[in-house]
Amino acid sequence: MKIAFLGLGIMGKPMAANLAKAGNEVTVWNRTPKNVEGAKTASTPAEAAEGADVVWMCVADTAAVERLLFGANGVEGKLRKGMIVVDSSTISPVETLKFAERVRAKGADYVDAPITGSKVGAESAQLIFMVGASDETLKRLDPLFKVMGKKVVHMGDVGKGQASKISLNLQIAMIFQGFIEGFELASRLGVNPEKFVDLVQNTMVRSGVVDYKAPFVLKRDYSPNFPLRLMRKDLHLVNDASKAIDLHLPGLESVLAVYEEAQKAGYGDQDYAATLALLEKK
Numbered sequence: 572m573k574i575a576f577l578g579l580g581i582m583g584k585p586m587a588a589n590l591a592k593a594g595n596e597v598t599v600w601n602r603t604p605k606n607v608e609g610a611k612t613a614s615t616p617a618e619a620a621e622g623a624d625v626v627w628m629c630v631a632d633t634a635a636v637e638r639l640l641f642g643a644n645g646v647e648g649k650l651r652k653g654m655i656v657v658d659s660s661t662i663s664p665v666e667t668l669k670f671a672e673r674v675r676a677k678g679a680d681y682v683d684a685p686i687t688g689s690k691v692g693a694e695s696a697q698l699i700f701m702v703g704a705s706d707e708t709l710k711r712l713d714p715l716f717k718v719m720g721k722k723v724v725h726m727g728d729v730g731k732g733q734a735s736k737i738s739l740n741l742q743i744a745m746i747f748q749g750f751i752e753g754f755e756l757a758s759r760l761g762v763n764p765e766k767f768v769d770l771v772q773n774t775m776v777r778s779g780v781v782d783y784k785a786p787f788v789l790k791r792d793y794s795p796n797f798p799l800r801l802m803r804k805d806l807h808l809v810n811d812a813s814k815a816i817d818l819h820l821p822g823l824e825s826v827l828a829v830y831e832e833a834q835k836a837g838y839g840d841q842d843y844a845a846t847l848a849l850l851e852k853k
Contacts, residue, residue: 583629652678800839
């Protein structure tokens with residue numbers, strides 16, 4: 572299959588590499604030029620999308636997706652009947668619907684397929700995709716999902732993937748915040764940190780978030796698997812979505828305040844686990 576892959580960040584680059592390894596004809600583009608083994612490199616999104624069967628995007632935010640699609644040298648002019656545009660970024664569910672409408676007006680189809688699994692999952696092709704798409708389009712994309720991930724969950728029509736992703740990330744942020752607050756409290760009361768983590772992992776409060784993050788926490792390793800600035804961005808997406816439907820989320824308000832403070836303190840490019848560093852300073 573001929574694929575244009577746009578966005579070669581922490582997640583996008585290994586995803587594109589896995590598509591190329593599987594024998595697809597891949598052309599990549601990134602704002603800061605990068606090469607992917609086995610793939611061609613384009614100078615603009617439009618050049619990458621020329622003649623593609625699928626345009627796959629994985630970029631930072633809603634504005635970046637809009638620029639890729641409809642900005643100068645964007646994909647819009649290359650859209651044609653039968654083409655599929657897939658977005659694995661995490662962006663606004665409301666704007667996703669608007670983008671889909673504009674893409675479909677050109678005869679192409681649009682799929683939102685945000686991901687979870689972090690850097691390790693992208694590199695090992697163990698991502699989980701939450702997808703908003705028709706059954707027919709999902710079936711066409713299945714071979715591509717299989718070379719990048721371990722599971723596809725069909726959440727419903729377009730927009731439902733993004734709605735699911737921001738709801739998931741809200742839980743991740745809140746679970747992790749609860750863990751590090753308990754971790755810091757125990758540490759300051761004289762509990763051995765390794766023993767506390769062992770206790771957590773053998774009780775009902777164990778979670779996938781803690782399983783993955785605890786080793787990094789114990790080493791104070793904040794190298795970015797999921798940068799704090801992007802989690803902050805996702806929490807703002809949650810805030811916007813909840814306000815639009817008049818849903819008050821008090822836990823969100825508390826955790827978002829933590830991320831605002833951490834961003835101002837200079838932790839934005841570190842992993843969101845760096846919220847612990849902020850707490851340790853208090």
